[in-house]
Amino acid sequence: MVLHGIMDENCEVAFQREVAGGVFLLGIKSHAIAGKAAPGQFVMVRVRNSLSPLLRRPFSICGVVDGIIVLLYMVVGEGTEILSGTLPGQRISVLGPLGNGFRLPSGIKRIFLVGGGMGIAPLLFLAGRIEPGHAVFMAGYRSSEKAVPIKDLGLPCPGIQLATEDGSEGVRGLVTDLLELRIREDNIEDPVVFACGPVPMLRRVSSLCLELGIPCQISLEAHMACGLGACQGCAVPGSKDSGKVFFHVCKDGPVFDAGMISWGEL
Amino acid sequence: MNAPDLSVELGGLFLKNPVIAASGTFGYGEEFSPLIDINRLGGLVVKGISLKPRAGNSPPRVVETPCGMLNAIGLANIGLDAFIKDKLPKLLKLSTAIIVNIYGHSLPEYGELAGSLKGIPGIAALEVNISCPNVDCGGMAFGTDPDMSARVTDAVAAKADRPVIVKLSPNVTDIRVIARAVEKAGADAISLINTLTGMAVDIEKRAPVLGNVSGGLSGPAIKPVALHMVYQVARSVRIPVIGMGGIMNYRDALEFIMAGASAVQIGTANFVNPGATIDIIEGLYGYCREKRIGRLVDLVGSISLPGRGKKDLMV
Numbered sequence: 001m002v003l004h005g006i007m008d009e010n011c012e013v014a015f016q017r018e019v020a021g022g023v024f025l026l027g028i029k030s031h032a033i034a035g036k037a038a039p040g041q042f043v044m045v046r047v048r049n050s051l052s053p054l055l056r057r058p059f060s061i062c063g064v065v066d067g068i069i070v071l072l073y074m075v076v077g078e079g080t081e082i083l084s085g086t087l088p089g090q091r092i093s094v095l096g097p098l099g100n101g102f103r104l105p106s107g108i109k110r111i112f113l114v115g116g117g118m119g120i121a122p123l124l125f126l127a128g129r130i131e132p133g134h135a136v137f138m139a140g141y142r143s144s145e146k147a148v149p150i151k152d153l154g155l156p157c158p159g160i161q162l163a164t165e166d167g168s169e170g171v172r173g174l175v176t177d178l179l180e181l182r183i184r185e186d187n188i189e190d191p192v193v194f195a196c197g198p199v200p201m202l203r204r205v206s207s208l209c210l211e212l213g214i215p216c217q218i219s220l221e222a223h224m225a226c227g228l229g230a231c232q233g234c235a236v237p238g239s240k241d242s243g244k245v246f247f248h249v250c251k252d253g254p255v256f257d258a259g260m261i262s263w264g265e266l
Numbered sequence: 267m268n269a270p271d272l273s274v275e276l277g278g279l280f281l282k283n284p285v286i287a288a289s290g291t292f293g294y295g296e297e298f299s300p301l302i303d304i305n306r307l308g309g310l311v312v313k314g315i316s317l318k319p320r321a322g323n324s325p326p327r328v329v330e331t332p333c334g335m336l337n338a339i340g341l342a343n344i345g346l347d348a349f350i351k352d353k354l355p356k357l358l359k360l361s362t363a364i365i366v367n368i369y370g371h372s373l374p375e376y377g378e379l380a381g382s383l384k385g386i387p388g389i390a391a392l393e394v395n396i397s398c399p400n401v402d403c404g405g406m407a408f409g410t411d412p413d414m415s416a417r418v419t420d421a422v423a424a425k426a427d428r429p430v431i432v433k434l435s436p437n438v439t440d441i442r443v444i445a446r447a448v449e450k451a452g453a454d455a456i457s458l459i460n461t462l463t464g465m466a467v468d469i470e471k472r473a474p475v476l477g478n479v480s481g482g483l484s485g486p487a488i489k490p491v492a493l494h495m496v497y498q499v500a501r502s503v504r505i506p507v508i509g510m511g512g513i514m515n516y517r518d519a520l521e522f523i524m525a526g527a528s529a530v531q532i533g534t535a536n537f538v539n540p541g542a543t544i545d546i547i548e549g550l551y552g553y554c555r556e557k558r559i560g561r562l563v564d565l566v567g568s569i570s571l572p573g574r575g576k577k578d579l580m581v
Contacts, residue, residue, distance in 0.1 A: 006300045008540055046538065051333045051486045051514070054538060095540065223326045225335060226537040228301075230293040232313075232339050233328030245321035246342070265324075 005036045006228070008095045013088050014068045021145045022075045023118070024084050025153060031067035033096050039126035040219055040255045043069065043096030044227040047083040055225055056095060057083070060122035060196070060254070063155040069094070070155065072121040072148065098227045099254045102126050102194055102217055109190045111135040113158075114179050114205055116197025120148060122219050122254075123196055128156035136161065136182065140175025140201070144168035176204040183212060195219070199266055206258035216258040222249040237262040270554030271561045272547070274308070274528050276506040277454030278429040279391045281308035281363050281529060284562065285519070285547050288510055288533035289314055289367040289393060289433075290339065294353040295360065301540040306547060308529065309363035312353070314395050316369050317379060319345030324477035329466050334485030334512070335534060336464050338478035341369055341395075346382055354386070363390035365431065373421045380425035390429075394422050394453075397435030397460035409435035409460075415444050416451035423452035431508065434458040434499070436488075441495050442502040449503045457508035457531060458499060459492045485534040486512040493525055500526025500567055514542065516549025526567040 007030075014027035033043065044056035057079045062072040075084050086092060104126070111134055113123040120139050127135055140163045141147045147169050150157050162170025163178045171178060175197070183191055195205040196219040209216035224234035229251035236253075238244035242260040247253060272283035286309040287298075294312050295304055304310065322342025329336050344352070349366075357364050366389055370376035376394065383389060396409035396418050408414045415432070423430050432448040434441060436459035445456055461482025466475040474480075492511020500507045509527030512534065513519050519530045535542035554562060 008301055053330060054333055054485055054534070055330050055335060056538065093539075223328050225328050225337070225534075226291075226297075226540075228293070228297045228540065230291060230297040231328060231337065231537055232290075232322060232342050233326075233337060235322060235325045235327055235342070237324075246325075 006096065006098060007032050007036075008093065009033060010091050011069075011094045013086050013090050013092060015088055016084070016086060018084075019072075019153065020148050023146065023148055024073055024075070025062075026071045026073065026083070026086070027065075027068045028071070028092065028094055029068055030094060033094060034064040034067050034069050037061050037064050037069065037097040038101040039129055040101035040122050041097040041099045042122075042227070042254060043071070043094050044098065045071075045083065046093040047079045047086070049093070053079045053082070056093075056227065058221065058224055058227060058250075060219065061097065061125055062121040063125045063128060065154065069096075072118060072124070072153075074118050074146075095227060099250060100252070102219070102255050104129065105192055105215070108134060109192050110188045112179060112183065112191060112193045113137045114175055114193060114195040114197070116140045116175055116201040117142075117146070119195070119197030119201075119219070120150070121196070123194060124150065124153070124155055124157070126194060127158045130158070132158065138163065138175050138178050140164070140178070140197070141169075142166065174201070174204075176201055176208070179205060180208055183208070183214065193217070203263045203266070206261070206263055209258055217255050218258050218261070219254045220249050220256060220261070221254065224250050226250070237265040268560070270551055270559060272308075272550055272554070274563055276391075276429065276431070276508065276528055279363065279431075279455065283308040283547050283550070284523065284529035285543050285550070286311060286363075286365070286508065286529055286531045287536060287543055288531035289395070291533040291536045295357055298536070298540055302544050305361045307362045307543050308547075309365050309390065310357070310360070311365040311367050311393050311531065312349075312357065313343050314341050314367040314369040315343055315346055315349050315379070316341060316371070317346050317375055319343065319348065326475060326477055329475045329481070331464070331466060331483065332487060334483055334487030336466055336476060336481035336483055337461070338476045338481035340478065346379060350382075350386070358388035364388060365391045365393050367393040367395055367433070368422070369395040370418075373417055376418050377421040377425050380422040384425060384427045391431055391454075392422065392426055392428065393431040393433050393457060394418060395433050395460075397433050409444065410438050412443050412447040416447040419448040419451035419453050429454040431455040431457050433460055435460050436491060436495055436511075437463050442498050445499040445503050449505050453505060455506045455508060456499060456503060457510065459488070459495050459511045462488055462491065484512065486514055488512045489518060493521055496522055496527050497525040513546070514538070516546045516553060519546050519550065520553060520565070523562070523565050524567070524569045528563070528566050
């Protein structure tokens with residue numbers, strides 16, 4: 001677990017651009033945070049220096065390029081609306097890197113990266129650390145309008161399999177259907193699954209992997225105030241096997257083995 | 267001019283400066299150690315400790331509100347034994363006043379907690395939580411009744427061998443009545459305010475946002491309310507008052523000090539700016555230097571009141 005080496009830095013915005021409907025790619029200059037960040041970790045961003053909105057917002061790190069932390073986010077409320085108006089050259093306060101990050105297994109395995117919506121962000125960072133040819137990246141969206149053109153992001157990018165719920169791009173259906181098709185039909189040795197996205201999607205991925213005995217790490221999000229383990233606001237229910245009533249997403253996670261979470265209660 | 271003297275004494279508790287990290291916002295100290303030098307703080311109040319471990323409330327536990335936040339953590343904590351064994355040794359290596367916040371379900375439990383912490387060297391003071399709005403029994407139920415507040419204070423003071431601070435709830439009709447009751451029962455100092463009870467509704471789900479339905483409101487949104495209560499209590503008791511409620515910077519801290527607080531606690535600000543406590547200490551030094559104030563204690567309760575003579579004013 002990476003805990004020490006957390007920094008609170010007033011960073012200059014390097015770039016900000018809308019890459020899909022209401023979806024933004026934000027680059028923030030910080031050699032220090034970028035140098036320490038590992039796939040699966042997150043940062044807490046103060047969208048502006050004022051009392052409203054008061055709290056920082058957590059964002060998964062989507063990648064690091066030349067001392068720049070790259071974030072991918074959708075405008076969903078007041079905080080992200082303000083953030084999307086931040087221009088290159090302006091400064092914002094960034095706390096990080098936070099959380100535990102993904103654990104990549106050693107040896108050659110078949111790695112499935114399964115992202116729903118903005119859940120692709122931490123998986124893109126992880127994909128960049130996997131040797132080409134070993135990873136299958138599956139991305140799911142409601143429709144093509146929200147689909148992020150991953151190839152144009154300027155990040156290391158694997159081959160993408162796309163699913164949209166309305167069939168407007170890629171395969172019609174859920175990204176979990178795509179995953180199920182692949183891991184049930186193909187006779188794959190030692191598959192590993194990494195997933196991030198909405199809770200119903202993660203619940204499905206987890207139950208599928210637990211049923212088939214496939215190792216699965218999922219990245220969760222939660223309402224949180226501090227990101228440091230102090231407020232204990234970001235509790236998620238632990239499974240019976242975990243021996244814990246609650247985990248805290250910021251410090252115990254955001255990445256968990258699928259079997260550690262009580263999916264029925266989440 | 268010599269460096270300004272920020273030190274304060276609170277009913278037998280000596281602090282090098284009046285800036286204390288508030289309970290529940292600073293964990294057990296270690297969470298902030300990568301970011302700031304905790305030894306610079308006047309004091310640190312640890313997350314409330316109960317006799318037995320508590321898992322806390324169902325999520326969601328926090329939600330942002332205008333200039334503030336609601337929390338319903340439910341006093342999640344590792345319990346007294348684990349605290350003494352796992353957390354306290356590390357805390358006592360720090361050169362800041364370690365204040366242990368205690369919370370019981372019953373009068374005997376409060377007494378037992380105070381008794382179990384007796385004789386442990388290094389604990390600077392106890393802070394008694396009679397004001398948590400987020401648990402079913404006890405907590406605020408004690409703190410909203412003057413008689414029960416006094417009995418809890420007495421139960422702790424009878425067993426404690428170091429200063430006892432009682433933390434008051436603002437969710438009462440007249441906080442001065444509670445303040446006088448705990449003073450009479452043996453409190454060495456009073457801290458206020460705990461959070462104000464509040465609620466948020468998710469209009470998409472037609473459901474409360476918080477798993478606990480209600481929560482405690484904190485942050486700058488409550489500062490004017492907190493400030494007035496600190497002002498009222500400071501004029502109603504002889505024991506020192508520790509002010510808190512939405513303090514974000516040294517100017518806010520000075521408002522509380524001038525209204526009558528001998529020290530301040532910093533809570534929600536730690537979440538927004540992990541360096542808030544340090545910034546506030548530096549800001550207080552800067553203010554004293556600029557205004558040529560030798561001792562910060564000279565500012566405590568120093569506001570001058572308009573017109574009529576102070577005695578006639580309603581507090």
